[in-house]
Amino acid sequence: MRQSKATIMSVNHAQRVDLEVVADLIPPQSRVLDVGSGDGLLLELLQATKQVDGRGMELSQRGVNECVARGLSVIQGDADKDLKFYPDKGFDFVVLSQTLQATRNPKLVLDELLRIGNHAIVSFPNFGHWRVRLSLFVEGRMPVTKDLPYSWYDTPNIHFCTIRDFVNLCEELGATVEKATALDANGQKIGLSMPWWFWNFFGQQAVFLLRR
Amino acid sequence: MVALRTKRTNNEADEPSSPVLRFGADKPLKLDAGTLLSPFQIAYKTYGTLNDARSNAILVCHALTGDQHVASTNPVTGKPGWWEVLIGPGKIIDTSRFFVICSNVIGGCLGSTGPASTNPATGKPYGLDLPIITIRDMVRAQLMLVDHFGIEKLFSVLGGSMGGMQVLQWASSYPERVFSALPIATGARHSSQNIAFHEVGRQAVMADPDWHGGKYFEQGKRPEKGLAVARMAAHITYLSEAALHRKFGRNLQDREALTFGFDADFQIESYLRHQGMTFVDRFDANSYLYMTRAMDYFDLAADHGGRLADAFAGTKTRFCLVSFTSDWLFPTEESRSVVHALNAAGASVSFVEIETDRGHDAFLLDEPELFAAINGFIASAARARGLSA
Numbered sequence: 001m002r003q004s005k006a007t008i009m010s011v012n013h014a015q016r017v018d019l020e021v022v023a024d025l026i027p028p029q030s031r032v033l034d035v036g037s038g039d040g041l042l043l044e045l046l047q048a049t050k051q052v053d054g055r056g057m058e059l060s061q062r063g064v065n066e067c068v069a070r071g072l073s074v075i076q077g078d079a080d081k082d083l084k085f086y087p088d089k090g091f092d093f094v095v096l097s098q099t100l101q102a103t104r105n106p107k108l109v110l111d112e113l114l115r116i117g118n119h120a121i122v123s124f125p126n127f128g129h130w131r132v133r134l135s136l137f138v139e140g141r142m143p144v145t146k147d148l149p150y151s152w153y154d155t156p157n158i159h160f161c162t163i164r165d166f167v168n169l170c171e172e173l174g175a176t177v178e179k180a181t182a183l184d185a186n187g188q189k190i191g192l193s194m195p196w197w198f199w200n201f202f203g204q205q206a207v208f209l210l211r212r
Numbered sequence: 213m214v215a216l217r218t219k220r221t222n223n224e225a226d227e228p229s230s231p232v233l234r235f236g237a238d239k240p241l242k243l244d245a246g247t248l249l250s251p252f253q254i255a256y257k258t259y260g261t262l263n264d265a266r267s268n269a270i271l272v273c274h275a276l277t278g279d280q281h282v283a284s285t286n287p288v289t290g291k292p293g294w295w296e297v298l299i300g301p302g303k304i305i306d307t308s309r310f311f312v313i314c315s316n317v318i319g320g321c322l323g324s325t326g327p328a329s330t331n332p333a334t335g336k337p338y339g340l341d342l343p344i345i346t347i348r349d350m351v352r353a354q355l356m357l358v359d360h361f362g363i364e365k366l367f368s369v370l371g372g373s374m375g376g377m378q379v380l381q382w383a384s385s386y387p388e389r390v391f392s393a394l395p396i397a398t399g400a401r402h403s404s405q406n407i408a409f410h411e412v413g414r415q416a417v418m419a420d421p422d423w424h425g426g427k428y429f430e431q432g433k434r435p436e437k438g439l440a441v442a443r444m445a446a447h448i449t450y451l452s453e454a455a456l457h458r459k460f461g462r463n464l465q466d467r468e469a470l471t472f473g474f475d476a477d478f479q480i481e482s483y484l485r486h487q488g489m490t491f492v493d494r495f496d497a498n499s500y501l502y503m504t505r506a507m508d509y510f511d512l513a514a515d516h517g518g519r520l521a522d523a524f525a526g527t528k529t530r531f532c533l534v535s536f537t538s539d540w541l542f543p544t545e546e547s548r549s550v551v552h553a554l555n556a557a558g559a560s561v562s563f564v565e566i567e568t569d570r571g572h573d574a575f576l577l578d579e580p581e582l583f584a585a586i587n588g589f590i591a592s593a594a595r596a597r598g599l600s601a
Contacts (some may be wrong), residue, residue, distance in 0.1 A: 053560070060564055067586035068562045071592030074550050075563035085552040098350065 018123040019045060021207045022097055025121055025179065026050055030092040033057065033116065035079050036099030037107075040067035042077030043074070055091075057082065066159070080104045081113035090116055096204075097123040101157040107169060114175055114212040123207040128162030128200040147204060163200045170210060179209040225337075226330050228323025229287040229314070230280055233360055241318065241353055244509075250357045251332060254357050255323025256280050256315035258309035259299065262361060268599055269363045270305060271354065272314040273371030273378035275505050276446075277495055279322040281563070282314040283307065288322070288494045297578050304587050309601075310367065316376075317501040318353045326475035327426070327498035331443070338498075340426035345488055345502050347374070351381045367597055368590065370394035372575035373542065374503070377510050380550065383531070384512060384523040392530040392593040394586065397539055397575040399513040399546030400553070406541060406600040409449050410493035411444030417497050426498050439497040440488030447487045456480060462473040476495035482565035513553075527554075530596070531561040532589040534582060535574070541572040562589060567573035 009206050019042050026032060028050045034043050036106055037056030040063075045050040054197070056074035058064045079096070094117030095115040103109045114121035125147060127131075135143035142152040150157065161169070163182065170177055182190040182203030190203055199206070225372040232255045235241065240250030257280045262269060270296065272282050272321050283299040285292060299305040299312055308396055315323040319342070326345075358366060369382045369390050376398025387474040402410075417423055420438025448456075460480040461463045464470070467477065476482040516522035544565050550596040564585040568574045575582065594601070 005534075039400075055560065060566070064562075064580055065564050065566070065585060068564050069588035071588045071595070073530070073560050073562050073592075075555070075561055076565060082552070082555075085555040087556055087558055090558045 017061060017109070017183060018205050018207050021119050021181050021183065021189070022095055022123060023049065025119075025207075025209050026052065026093050031090075031154065032092045032093045032095060033096045034097070035083070035087070035113070036096060037072075037074055038063055038100075038101045039065065040070060040072045042095065042097060043067070043072050044070070045118045047072075062165075079109050079158060083109065085117060086112075086116045087117055088115055091118070093117055093119050093121055095121045097121070097126070100124045101160050103159060106159045106161070107173070110169065110175075111173055114210065116212065120175070122166075122209065122210065123173070123205060124161065124166065125157075126163050126200065126206050127160035128164060128201045128202050129204050131185075131204075133201075163194065163203055163206045166206065166208065167196070170208070173212070175210045177208060178211055181207045184206070221444050224288060224322050225326065225328035226323075229282070230255050230257045230316075230323060232256070232323055233357055235356065236261075239356070241356070244346040245349075245351050247343050249343065249349075249492075252318065252325040252353070252576075253323070253329075254315050254325075255280065255581075256313060256354055256357060257284065258314075259283050259312040260310055262311040262363070263354045265365050266361070267310045267364050267365070267461050267597060268309065269313060269358070269361065269366060270368045271358065271366050271382075272299065272305075273350075273354075273369065273375035273382075274311060274317065275371070275373040275375045276507065277447060278534065279284050279377065280314045280316045281322075282498060283312065286494075294576060297576075298586070304583050305370075305590065309364055313357070313361070315354055315357055317345075317350040317503075317506075319350070319499060319506060321496035321499035323458065324353070326496070327502055328429070328496040335556070336427075337429045339429070340498065341353075342396045342502065344509070346444075347377045347381050347506050348385065349499075350506065351378050352384060354378070354382075355386060355389070365389055365391050366598065368392040368593065369393060369585075370396070371398075371574065372396040373398055374507050374545065376471060376542075377507065380512055380523075381510075381528050383527065385523070387527045387529055388531045391597055392532070392589070394532050394534070394548075394589065395550070396534040396582075397536055397542050397547075397572055399542050400513055400523070400550050401546075402509075403546070404450075409541075410508055411448060412445050413504060414501050416441040416445070417501060420497075423497065424530065426501075429543070434492070435497045436492040439492045439495070439500060440485075441550070442500060443491040443495075444484040444488045447484060447542070449541045450571055450573040452540065452569055454569040455571055456571065459483075520549065521556035524554055524559055525559040527557055527559050529559065530589075530593050531559055532585065533561065533563045535565045536569045536571070536574040536579075537565060539572040539574065 031053045057077040066191045094113045105120045132143045154187045182199040183205045234253045244546035283293040316322045326424040376395035379395040420435035422433040423435035463479040465482040513520035535544040551563045575595045
């Protein structure tokens with residue numbers, strides 16, 4: 001039991017290398033809504049380093065209660081259902097980090113992010129990464145990796161996409177990509193000069209700054 | 213014994229054992245019913261010290277049958293204050309740091325003008341001659357008390373149930389006077405089911421022959437049986453089926469077997485009877501009618517063209533709402549609709565739902581998760597307000 005909890009913690013930590021990339025995109029004193037704020041790590045980072053007016057929405061009640069106990073402004077809510085209550089352009093930045101693939105209707109959610117925020121920042125695991133492709137190609141099995149540790153039947157991640165897929169969706173929604181970053185397996189940024197196919201192959205995670 | 217109690221209740225209504233602020237003819241209270249209440253008085257308690265900047269004041273709003281004795285011994289029951297688990301020196305709401313104000317609501321029976329108070333026009337208790345009081349009337353009176361202390365902006369307003377309604381009303385009516393708001397186990401309106409339960413309670417009071425059309429003091433009587441039944445019915449709604457079963461099950465009361473009669477065979481019956489009996493010792497029946505009516509009439513969205521978000525338009529107040537999973541009087545959905553309205557208004561809002569089987573009354577109990585949420589919210593609001601720890 002202890003063992004498995006520790007494993008989950010370290011996996012979560014490994015997934016959060018995108019947080020600093022996200023934080024770098026946000027200027028001080030911005031109004032920020034973090035959708036899927038989890039344990040509140042990003043909000044705390046942003047409040048400490050950027051003095052933002054930060055709000056969070058998180059699905060897990062336990063995560064919410066812990067955030068509020070730590071003084072963060074967080075509500076329990078579902079990205080699929082509850083974004084509609086926010087007014088147009090109510091925030092400078094709306095962040096959706098590592099959550100898009102777990103939503104029921106990613107297209108609608110992304111549309112809502114672009115409506116609510118002057119900018120949207122979306123980070124997600126790239127299903128086009130070579131390890132994922134290898135797993136499917138060689139083993140013929142759904143990939144289970146360090147960053148995506150779930151089996152196909154118990155994963156909360158129901159809508160995976162590749163970096164390419166995501167760029168297509170942005171075009172469909174009329175969103176402008178202001179900035180995009182791909183992170184390799186070590187959390188290092190992949191060089192800007194590299195072509196899309198290279199990012200799509202070697203990027204384990206992607207962080208997009210969008211507006212509409 | 214009855215006469216003695218009657219006298220005592222009446223005294224507490226006119227000459228409370230807590231401080232009282234009296235407003236003469238020059239300062240009437242404007243009521244939603246369309247009339248002015250004058251003269252009138254507000255009984256209150258304070259704890260702690262108001263700082264020089266007058267920025268550390270917290271207003272606590274009490275629930276249906278609560279009173280101003282939030283953090284000190286109740287003069288009528290001799291029991292600890294109703295929120296002493298939360299408020300006091302070194303507690304979550306630390307009275308060595310904050311100036312805590314709690315007043316008896318208008319329409320109450322412990323020193324603020326209510327149906328048990330003496331009507332100066334007749335020299336007799338108001339009874340039903342008192343106009344209907346609303347949540348907004350209560351808050352208007354509280355504002356006059358806050359003005360009396362010279363407090364420009366309350367650091368926080370908090371309360372549960374009917375107290376939570378007052379918190380929402382404060383935040384809506386006087387957003388610039390409320391830095392942070394903590395409405396707990398409440399809603400922006402009273403549901404049809406809640407009005408139904410209140411109506412049962414009122415009918416029980418009014419069906420008691422000792423009620424005398426509300427003029428029982430003049431007859432030297434009190435509708436104790438009716439009020440006790442009202443309390444018994446209401447008390448069930450403050451708990452949950454799971455909690456009742458956990459505490460009482462089908463256990464028998466001081467007996468080995470069923471008696472085949474209508475005595476209190478079951479522990480739950482005995483418990484409820486006790487709740488009813490002790491309640492009538494401390495509460496005025498007419499005041500119970502007025503309090504329940506005030507809650508029934510509360511509908512914040514209706515006051516803003518049906519759009520709850522408009523009740524909070526442009527608000528700068530920081531909100532934290534709390535609900536409990538087993539509360540069927542004010543279910544989580546009621547809080548959630550307030551949260552959605554606050555989101556739509558662009559407000560800063562936290563919302564915590566706490567898992568417990570203790571029902572609506574959980575807000576008055578020792579609930580560590582509730583305290584953790586209040587603590588985190590108050591601490592971060594205090595930082596934002598520049599209040600030193």
